[in-house]
Amino acid sequence: MAPLTYSSGFPGQGSFPTSYQPQPSRLHDVEIIEIDDDESEEEEEDYDEEEELEDEDEEEDEDVDEDEEEEEGEDEDEEMTGTDSMEERSSDIEESENDVITISSGPASPGLLTSSDIQQVINPLRNTADRVSSQIEAFAQSLNQFKQHANRVGDPETFREACRLVQKYQKIAETAAKELSKSNALRKAKLAGINREGQGPNRGKLDEQVRRWQLEAETWELLSQMLSIDDPESRARAQKAQQTVLQSLHRYSSDKEVWDKFLETDHFALENVAVLRWLEKTARSSPQDIDALISELETQAERGQGLWAHGWLYTKEAIKGAKRLRSWPQPLEPDDPGLTMSLLNAEKSEPLITQLDPDAVTRQQHVLQKQDQFNEQAAWLTCWKMLRHGQSWQKVREWSHERLENWRAISVCGTPGDHSGKGDTIDSGITRLMSCRSQESWRSACLALANNPATSTFEKAVYALICGETEPAYAICQGWGDYIYVFFNHSIISRYRDFCKQFHRKLSFSPTADMPLSLESPAYESIHAFLENLRRGERTGEEARNPYRTIQSAILSRNYNPFFFHQANAVSKAASLANKATLVPKTAIAAVDDACLIAAQDEDALRIISHLFLVLQSLGYVRSDSNFVQTASINVIGYINLLRKAGKLDLIPLYASLLPEETAHVVLGNVLIDIVEPEQRQQQVNLMKRLNINLSAIVESQWQLVLSQADVKADKSTTIRLKKSVIPQAKGPGRIGSIKKNLIGRRISNEDEYLIRCLEWHRYAEDQLPNICSRGTQLYKRFMGAGRLAAARELYNRVRVDMVPGDVTGLDYSVYDIVENGFDEPTSPIKSSPTKSPAKSALNRRRPLSGNLRAELYLQSHTMRDLEYLIAAFDSLETWAVRYDHYDK
Known part of the structure; x- marks a missing residue:
């Protein structure tokens, strides 16, 4: 494990960002003044030449010493990885205070922003900052409540409290997204009549903030879904059910009964189903490019609205014209040589189909008119969208009925519904998954269509999703979530088919014969490998390196230990690259993955990662050896550093109490050194007492560290010099x-x-x-x-x-x-x-x-x-x- 090295010197308040920086206390701060010897000291006129020369020599020595100190200070600042000098801190504060907007007192020019306009632009940003501050406090308050109620690792109560904590975090993010979205919509309505250049960037920033909170809410929801089904009792029941599940089923068991038993025994499949439902929900609530593509295809189909606009209108018109020309009342035969030469598409390049049944294109190997091809692509893409969003069979049937194409609903979802034997009809997005057992021939037909070269791309993708194929479905995936959905869809269908095979094999034995279920081991490594391929892929690489996708990938693959380790190194690397005062120690590993570095430089992502680590650590999901914990805790130290910059000093002891003991002493020593107000110091002391933090050990660590750093920079050659009396x-x-x-x-x-x-x-x-x-x-x-x-x-x-x-x-x-x-x-x-x-x-x-x-x-x-x-x-x-x-x- 790489050793940790803390940067020299202590961070100061000068590194606070101007948006959150509190007014620094001047108590006990020493004013640094450059004194001109000529003005500050007047030599007496009756001094002899020797005394004057002596004084001049001393003054020159002092000037040289001051210059050397300044040069050394500059060199030290260049060498230090995160500690600013006091002079630099004060200058930074002054510069931030001087950065103001100056508005002319004269009449407002039409091309300039008025004071009212500027306030309309600034106020939403200020409100956003206040909202973020309150949400930081809400996160800490929830964590403090969890710390008070949580017990040892493995305790059921600890697990339940951890689930509640994650749900609270999800609620905080969802509330923030809703409030910000509402205020953003009101602001857009107010500024709808104002068209000025300065409002574009702010509007984009607010939209981005809304999306970021939505992604965070989705991340916490994913973790909540994964934890809710991973409690120790559920795992124990699944392990026990594997011995008797096949005996509890019979040949008359409904699809739902078989499906429920499958999920009851295969815990990994249950996780995959939870992920599938999560992906469907996020797809419904997120902006999708697929809607724009469907709209574009419908425009190219060149048809209006209404029942008459659906179907193959242009191909139907061509077929009717051919029949009228030949006065032929019967359906046209595709093998008729005369038709093959005359019934062509508008470009006169390929023969058209001669019949209008749904499989005519595949069966006859002929084409549709160009407009009908676009309409068909839009229809299949809409089917893909409904499957991707987890729409129920009822929704799919209603959509198909509106288009007078009921056959599409049957093609997509199989039978209209599966009866469980109790009279209730299943109507959910997983109907097609349940039907795989009783409709194996239907699944085989979908598989053949998915691999048929004559089938269109969008139609292939729909049938591939139904039968569990991947490559035809990957062809139309537009984002990271689509690829993940196809992958987990394939995993579920594959494991369910294996379960059904063992069930059918059991039916050939005696009902009383014992036949335990044999399951494949969880394929977390395959998930991790697939996610890594997405991160390296050209089409998905940029989105996969998004900080939220990076965190979600770690949750999906349960690759927690490597994730927190590499992320800790990235946090250390990001702190060193910032070249500012920091609490984050250095690590020996210099090579850092770019996706981890992007997440480390994102403050919201770092907040999520630090809280994610604390939650999973309390549940025993990560390694507990001291070397790993020491390194992984850098993620929490990075968040503590953000709290220090934001002026949230009263929250720091809580997070420090969750660090390794020695690390907590060093971190708190670095934080406390910058607190100079007696009231704030006493507040910190009271907080640390409530959290059972050893203040004496912190002070001792602080003293030893500061003294050692002062010894390194001390000039042993200087001594006290007094003038002759x-x-x-x-x-x-x-x-x-x-x-x-x-x-x-x-x-x-x-x-x-x-x-x-x-x-x-x-x-x-x-x-x-x-x-x-x-x-x-x-x-x-x-x-x-x-x-x-x-x-x-x-x-x-x-x-x-x-x-x-x-x-x-x-x-x-x-x-x-x-x-x-x-x-x-x-x-x-x-x-x-x-x-x-x-x-x-x-x-x-x-x-x-x-x-x-x-x-x-x-x-x-x-x-x-x-x-x-x-x-x-x-x-x-x-x-x-x-x-x-x-x-x-």
Whole structure:
């Protein structure tokens, strides 16, 4: 399994898309200011040349250091795979805020959009964004409810809850599609009288959004159908029924009884039937190109409307003319040499049929008039459409009766109905499938017509679908769904015929003889291979690589493990190609399938994939080994990254709680580092407590990662530099020099800012409170030793010793108590004000500390306090310099 590597640095809020980006908090954000030394620092006139040269050298060194830092920052940004610098983030935010539409205040030009028109265009897009946001929250809410009720893998209650969850997701998508379609229709009606160029793209985008939600609803419906028949009880019943199903049938069993027993025992066939019904439903609700083709053929048939317009009108007229010419009252004979030479089509190229019975074309090997050929093609294509949509025999019969061609209904569906023995007539789209047992001769005739070269293409396809052939039907397939339908239709008929053969064989034995049913193994590999061929095919490749078709293919073939593995690698590859701040780790696999990459770059598809993985993982449908789960979880991390960009930070802990433990710690550490508002931090803490997430482990992982990244980028050669305090003079003992106004400065690097934020998060984790003083001391030494006094002052302003509970630091002990009792646990702990620290409320719930640990913490707290005094002194000196300069001026 490929190892995972997290990108260097922490992602920031600057990578939020402008459509969803919340206003970034400025609390604790350090303003980065470029200071011109000539303006910020004035040299005294009485400085000697040596002092002036020294100051100039220092200024040049500072400029060089700043230039080097900027160059290094640029190089690091180029090398980093997903972390933007703080400067870049702020500039991105400013650019997004400045991107506004400016409208002239003068009279509107006829060729320009008015403010009202612009609002009519923008409002639907804004409403769509709000709707998407609410649907994201609805998905998370449903998942949270499922998490609360779900139990271990294999539990029947878990399976039922998973089915309910999928149905909720389907309902969310269906509702979104209906609402968006309704609002889109109203918008089109309002803008019907406005014909401006700027509205075309938005209208197309809204139509696309409607279609995307429809496809998502279809995807969840497919999964729901597959899960609803795959419960453990149904599988157990099917396995048991295989031993006695043939004994329960007899020679007088109806087609429906035999069909029901077949589906009861063959679970794979039951899945195929569910897929067939799903394909029929999606075909009825989706826009079809076949309607346009039928309309075109009917136009070329050159006939009007009404009963008289049906049938072979032009061929019939030619036959009547030939009979009148010969005064022949009997039917014309096709073998008559005179007719063969005279009764020709309009192009005078081929002989026409001489009789009007339905099989005249096939039997006589003659043709129809051109207009009648188009009419015949339109009729057979309509028959194909009705079969493809799963229309009942009643619908087919009504259509045929309207055209005065009742024979077509019999040709398509066999007998008018099959009686189950109880007086009820079957009238459904699967009537033709049930009839295969009792009407084997009819199926054989359809097979012969499907392979007859004289049969037209559309007629071949219809008969091929009836008898279970594939190649003639593939010839007129127009989309991915048509090919899938033909494939599963063939699979069902093939397995049903095998079942019927075993049933007829059983009839030749004694009724009491035991004869178990023998079934072929499920052909999931064949389904997967067929879907792969469609993806590589020229006619279906583009649609098959659609993200929704990619997900549906994985569900149809149950190829879940490879799908989630390859999709995880694609999510990692897509994140690296975006070259933006990301939570997604890197994988070692660089080669990624293009269909997976397309799905990984689609935000809606990534949402579906992540939730699909969580549902199937809870049911045990995917591998549970740690290596696979670690890699497949990248799909969920990718969705968490989208939530972070959308500002949905309150939803992230829920999804992180479903990740592997160590992965969740790293991901949440990356997310929490960008939360700076105390209220938002406390909200995250409360959410993680409710989800039983170990905040202390997250903070520890966060600290180790940030510290290691800061060590990599740290410049070990820099040290603190202070000016001479006494300036020698030519006469006299010298004088005390002035203090620099920018003694501490304002520049703070990203790494130092993240280290300070990490230490702030220690205050929210109870087990991390004892580490604040030691790590705070470490940061003070790190900052001041390298001359980064601005970072040290920022640390002093945000994290202090007195923010840590006194029973942890030992500062609540008096000297007398320490001398008399040491650092033993006091009998009544001192309660400090809860406003000083987020951890104060947990004072009485903390585990007691040992005496040795208390002594160590006491020393560490005093060391940190001394360093706080030191940086406070530096801050006072700088304040004095500023005030003195102001007074001097």
